[in-house]
Structure formats: C-alpha cells, structure tokens
Amino acid sequence: MSDTILVTGASGHLGQAIIGHLLDSQGVAPSRIVAGSRSPDKLAALADRGVKLARVDFDDPATLQAAFAGISIVLIVSTDALDGAGTRLRQHKAGIAAARAAGVGRIAYTSLPSPDTSKVSFAPDHLGSEAAIKATGLPYLIFRNNWYQENLFMSLPQALKSGQWYTSAADGITAYVARDDIAAAIAAALANPPAESATYTLSGNDALTNDQVAALASEILGKPIQVVHLTDEQLAGGMKAAGVPEAYIPTFVSFDAAARTGGLATVTDDTEKLSGRNSKSLREFLEGNRAAFAG
Ligand SMILES: NC(=O)c1ccc[n+]([C@@H]2O[C@H](COP(=O)([O-])OP(=O)(O)OC[C@H]3O[C@@H](n4cnc5c(N)ncnc54)[C@H](OP(=O)(O)O)[C@@H]3O)[C@@H](O)[C@H]2O)c1
Numbered sequence: 001m002s003d004t005i006l007v008t009g010a011s012g013h014l015g016q017a018i019i020g021h022l023l024d025s026q027g028v029a030p031s032r033i034v035a036g037s038r039s040p041d042k043l044a045a046l047a048d049r050g051v052k053l054a055r056v057d058f059d060d061p062a063t064l065q066a067a068f069a070g071i072s073i074v075l076i077v078s079t080d081a082l083d084g085a086g087t088r089l090r091q092h093k094a095g096i097a098a099a100r101a102a103g104v105g106r107i108a109y110t111s112l113p114s115p116d117t118s119k120v121s122f123a124p125d126h127l128g129s130e131a132a133i134k135a136t137g138l139p140y141l142i143f144r145n146n147w148y149q150e151n152l153f154m155s156l157p158q159a160l161k162s163g164q165w166y167t168s169a170a171d172g173i174t175a176y177v178a179r180d181d182i183a184a185a186i187a188a189a190l191a192n193p194p195a196e197s198a199t200y201t202l203s204g205n206d207a208l209t210n211d212q213v214a215a216l217a218s219e220i221l222g223k224p225i226q227v228v229h230l231t232d233e234q235l236a237g238g239m240k241a242a243g244v245p246e247a248y249i250p251t252f253v254s255f256d257a258a259a260r261t262g263g264l265a266t267v268t269d270d271t272e273k274l275s276g277r278n279s280k281s282l283r284e285f286l287e288g289n290r291a292a293f294a295g
Pocket of ligand 1: 008009010011012013015036037038039057058059077078079080081091110145146147148
C-alpha cells in the first residue's frame with residue numbers, strides 16, 4: 001500500500017485549505033498528495049509545487065477508477081449538490097464504491113454534527129454517506145464539521161443593513177468554527193491517522209445563541225442588530241415575502257430548527273487536539289473581518 005493521500009473537491013475552499021495544510025503545516029511531501037477535482041486545470045499552482053492532479057467527478061465513474069488506484073487514504077469532501085433529489089448521496093456513494101473497488105486503505109469523509117438526529121434538511125445525506133463508508137468494512141475517518149464562521153458572510157450583512165435578524169433558532173446554540181481550523185485539523189488527521197477508525201466532531205471552542213452572536217457583531221462592527229424571534233412557519237413566510245427562491249426555503253429554515261433543537265450545539269476539543277493550535281474564536285473572526293462586514 002502506498003502512502004498517498006487523495007483529496008476530492010480540491011478546487012473548493014475546504015479542499016484547497018486541506019491540501020495547503022498537508023503541505024505547509026504537516027510537511028507532507030507533495031509527491032504523496034493527489035488533488036482530485038472536476039477541474040484540475042484550476043489547480044496549476046498545486047501542480048507547480050509537485051502535487052499530482054487527477055480528474056475526480058462523482059458523476060463520472062471512469063474518473064474515480066483511474067484516480068483512486070493505488071491511493072492509501074481518499075478524503076471525500078462532501079459535494080455542494082443540494083437539490084433535495086438525492087444527488088449528493090448518490091455522488092458520495094459512487095465515490096465510496098469506487099474507493100473500495102480500487103482497494104484504497106482508508107476512506108475519510110466530511111459530515112455534519114449529529115447526522116442521525118439533526119434537523120438540517122440534508123443531514124440524511126451525511127448519515128447515508130457515513131453508513132455507506134462503514135458498510136465497506138474499511139478503516140475510516142469521519143469529520144463532523146459544525147457551521148463555518150464564514151457562513152455568517154451570508155446572514156450577517158443583511159442583519160447589519162436592516163438592523164434586524166429574523167430567526168427561529170430561539171435560544172439554540174451553534175459552535176461556529178473557522179473553515180481553516182477545520183482544514184488544519186483534517187490535514188493533521190490525514191497526515192498522521194490513528195490506527196483505528198475515528199469520528200471527530202469539529203467545532204469551535206464555544207457555542208452561542210443568535211442573540212449572543214448579534215450582540216457580539218453589534219459591539220465589534222458598531223451597528224445595532226435586533227434579533228426577531230419567529231416560528232419556523234413565520235420565518236419561511238418572511239423568506240418567501242423577501243423573494244428567497246421557494247426551493248431553498250425549507251433548507252434555510254432547517255438550519256434554524258437544527259440550532260433550536262441542539263443539533264449544532266456540541267462543543268468538543270477535537271479541532272484543537274488534531275490541529276495542535278488554538279482555534280479562532282467568533283470574536284477574532286468578526287474583528288478580523290471588520291472591513292468585509294462594513295462593505
Ligand atoms: N460546515 C459548513 O458550514 C459548510 C458550509 C458550506 C458547505 N459545506 C460542505 O462542505 C463542503 C466543502 O465546503 P467548501 O467550503 O469547500 O465548499 P465549496 O467551496 O462550495 O466546494 C464545493 C465542493 O464540491 C465539490 N463537488 C461538487 N460537485 C462534485 C462532483 N460531481 N464530484 C466531486 N466533487 C464535487 C467541488 O469540487 P471540484 O469543483 O474541485 O470538483 C468543491 O470542492 C461543501 O461541498 C459542503 O458539502 C459545509
């Protein structure tokens with residue numbers, strides 16, 4: 001068995017950051033890393049550093065067969081197919097089946113916290129993917145990633161602009177974590193995998209209610225935010241009235257329902273234990289992105 005690590009989704013934010021940490025934080029030789037992507041042409045900078053490139057598209061089985069041959073660990077970065085039609089689970093299962101058929105030594109996967117009970121609309125995709133990995137009988141590494149702090153770039157600007165944050169999360173808490181801290185932790189686990197299979201819950205160091213996030217953002221960014229507490233139905237109605245495409249509304253509302261019911265609350269020290277560094281707090285994230293939020 002080789003000691004080669006293949007990362008799928010290598011042109012995405014997380015995939016790129018993981019490969020960056022494999023090279024720069026973990027000192028893995030570039031010749032041991034394969035960057036798998038639907039668009040390897042976007043990864044010339046990695047090729048220049050000696051990383052191998054491979055075309056990897058879960059919708060194109062031939063690419064998987066070719067790319068996974070001789071690989072020790074395949075990290076399947078979950079895809080962004082959120083059509084609600086089962087595409088993502090089908091894609092992940094294709095990747096898992098190909099990894100097994102190619103004889104890889106271990107499968108790693110990016111999941112979400114509490115996939116068995118989470119109210120996030122696509123939690124069943126993750127639960128099904130984890131189950132498919134376990135059914136291969138191969139050793140695995142599962143990384144259950146909490147919400148990225150960077151997700152706040154999608155929700156906070158509107159709240160800062162209007163002064164109101166509509167939510168049905170009530171006093172539910174979310175353990176936001178910087179995407180780069182997740183990447184550093186995953187890279188460390190891939191570079192030095194434990195002997196056995198392992199499941200990690202990658203969170204930040206604390207978990208906050210939306211009222212607490214709003215108060216912190218108001219303090220740091222200097223604009224008041226009033227949190228308006230709604231039911232799921234009221235939140236969905238408000239989104240519809242605001243012109244949010246109807247197909248996305250159940251998913252967006254499910255994020256708040258998940259927070260309200262504790263699905264995003266788990267705080268662990270897995271991220272720091274793996275990465276070997278202090279994780280970024282939400283305060284540090286907001287302070288470091290003042291200009292972006294001011295825009
Ligand atoms: N925890 C969170 O807060 C959070 C937030 C957003 C997303 N996520 C999940 O975490 C994943 C990584 O996050 P990110 O920030 O890197 O997202 P991103 O930048 O949007 O990347 C999406 C990824 O999906 C891959 N992908 C899409 N279709 C694919 C296919 N047919 N075959 C293989 N790969 C495919 C892309 O790979 P290529 O284009 O290189 O092929 C890309 O790496 C996302 O895809 C999503 O599942 C988590």
